[in-house]
Structures are given as structure tokens and as C-alpha cells.
Amino acid sequence: MLIKSNEIARRIKDNEDNLFLLYGEEDYVIGRHIQSIKKKYLDPGFIQMDSVKLDFGGRGINLDTLVENMELPSWASKKRIVEVVNFTFDKNSVDKLPDILKSIPQGTVLIMVTDKIDKRKKKLYDAFLKNGIVCEINYYTTDELLKMINDYFKALKISISPDVSKSIISRYNCSMRLIGSALRSLSLYCQAVDDSVIDMDIVEELCIPDINANIFWMMDSVGKGEADKALVQLDNLIKLKEPLPHIRFMIGRHFRELICAKELMNSRELIRRTGIRDFAADKLISQARRFSMERLLALYKLTYENDKDLKHGKVDERASLETFIVLASGK
Numbered sequence: 001m002l003i004k005s006n007e008i009a010r011r012i013k014d015n016e017d018n019l020f021l022l023y024g025e026e027d028y029v030i031g032r033h034i035q036s037i038k039k040k041y042l043d044p045g046f047i048q049m050d051s052v053k054l055d056f057g058g059r060g061i062n063l064d065t066l067v068e069n070m071e072l073p074s075w076a077s078k079k080r081i082v083e084v085v086n087f088t089f090d091k092n093s094v095d096k097l098p099d100i101l102k103s104i105p106q107g108t109v110l111i112m113v114t115d116k117i118d119k120r121k122k123k124l125y126d127a128f129l130k131n132g133i134v135c136e137i138n139y140y141t142t143d144e145l146l147k148m149i150n151d152y153f154k155a156l157k158i159s160i161s162p163d164v165s166k167s168i169i170s171r172y173n174c175s176m177r178l179i180g181s182a183l184r185s186l187s188l189y190c191q192a193v194d195d196s197v198i199d200m201d202i203v204e205e206l207c208i209p210d211i212n213a214n215i216f217w218m219m220d221s222v223g224k225g226e227a228d229k230a231l232v233q234l235d236n237l238i239k240l241k242e243p244l245p246h247i248r249f250m251i252g253r254h255f256r257e258l259i260c261a262k263e264l265m266n267s268r269e270l271i272r273r274t275g276i277r278d279f280a281a282d283k284l285i286s287q288a289r290r291f292s293m294e295r296l297l298a299l300y301k302l303t304y305e306n307d308k309d310l311k312h313g314k315v316d317e318r319a320s321l322e323t324f325i326v327l328a329s330g331k
Helices: 008-014 027-041 063-071 091-102 122-131 142-155 162-171 176-193 200-206 211-223 227-239 244-264 267-274 278-288 293-311 317-328
Strands: 019-023 051-060 080-088 108-114 133-136
Touching (some): 027 080, 027 176, 063 080, 162 200, 211 278, 211 317, 244 293, 267 278, 293 317
Parallel strands (some): 019 133
């Protein structure tokens, strides 16, 4: 059965499935769901004896090892958990695994975790759908993350504005693992100082710098021809000890994304083609309207020429970035 990522938690809680295929980008959330399955079936005192994690080192699945571990009975837990990670579906798996999935012992839960699935291997994919639960778990959308952050702090009687929440999301690039860690730090700080409001100053103090936002506003100043403001934003990044090579890389990547945004002018298609997050797509398209395609291509060429001058020792790294900003800001 194929289910949506927002349904998997309820499915684990309410049903007795013994096969899960979990895949996608958000490994932290996948890990949380695996922990829920283990909590449901494993006796706390017999976790090591009644569960096993099979790591196949990026190679094909050793089916004999898999079957052997599936057929072992649990010692004291409700069910034995077999977790399979870091594998490929090679020809042997594609041919033989479908029959194995039909006969998983009732006392075993098999969890297979991978980053992506080739649905063209139809026989194998259909076997997962027929015999268990298949769920793709990718990064949450901005709206989902905003709701999660709001609900988290609401339960603690702490208020946070949508703009501050968006800043947290941007800083950690939608990663639930990193956002979750940041939320815990922010809540502990509020409890320690007896504060019930999280504002931007607290986020700036406790969270990592928002490099993406700094680059965006720097390029926005460039688009308006405001070299002085763009240079101040560059100086701020340097004061935050952001490595100059990384700033250079981020600027080049930003112009590539702007060129894509200018060509497509469609958020959904931009996300599909570039893999950027939804919260960034709308902002890129809005910023791309400030530039003509000819100017974007010229600026991207300028980043290349600037890099070439640096590599030939004609300028130092900071001077190279400052020169680029001044030239790029020219009308």
C-alpha cells in the first residue's frame, strides 16, 4: 500500500503491518518513524536481542542473511525488528526478493530504508505495495515547517512570528534534524531567562548565520545598483567568519539559480528542475524580475572572469569579491 508521508505516523500507531519501505531525502524523519515502530514492538530490556540492523555497504542485499534474520524468533518482545539500510536492488534482489516479501513471519517487522526507488523495477515495487507499506518522506514544505514550529512553541507557551520562523527554516535549509536541534536550544534559552517570546535577536544569537538570506539581499542590492549596501552585506558575512571561497561559491550558485528562475518564471517547475526548496523559489522568481536575461548572463560571465583573475594571482580574494560587487552593481 502506498501512503502519504503525513499518514505514516497514524498508520504505525493504528495498524500491525510487518513490512515497510521508507525512502526519501528526510532521513531524520524516517529515523523518527523507525523509532516509533521499535517502541511499539520491542521490550525495552530486549532491544539488542530482538532487533538487528543489516548494513550491506552499498552493495546488493545478501538474501540468505536477510531471511536468516527474519526467521529468528523474538526473545521477549512482541515482534522482532529487522532494519535493512545502505543497499542496492541488484538483479538477484529484483528476481528473488518479491517471493521473500510474501512470506515474512508474523513475528517479524521488516523495515527497508533507502534514498530513492526505481519504480521501473515493477515486479519488485509491486511486491512492496502488495505486501506492506511504501512511503516517500522528503523535506517538509515551508507551510508544514511553519505549522510544526508554531505548534512546538505553542505547547511551551512561547510565541514566535512567522517571519522569525521562516528565518530558522532558511538557516537550516528545511532539515528537520537541524531545525529540531535549533528549536530545543531556543526553548531551553527561553526557559533559562524566563522569556515567552522568540524574536530575531534571539535567533541571531543562538542559531547559525542565515547565509542564504545574506547572499539573497546582497544580490538584491546589486540588482538595484546599490553597491554600497551590497558591500556592507559582504562585510557582514566576513565578520561572521564565513570563508571567502564559500561566499564566492554561493554567489555563483545564486546567479545560476536566478538564470533558471528567469527562464522558467514558474515556482513549481523551478523546484522540479533545480531541487531548491519551495520557500526559496518564489523569492528567486521575484528577484529575477529585477534583471534582464542579458544582464544575468553577463553577471554570471563576470563571476567566471573574476575567478580567473583570482586564480592567476591578479587580485586577493576579498578584493576580487568587492570588485565583482562594484562592477555587477553598475547599470
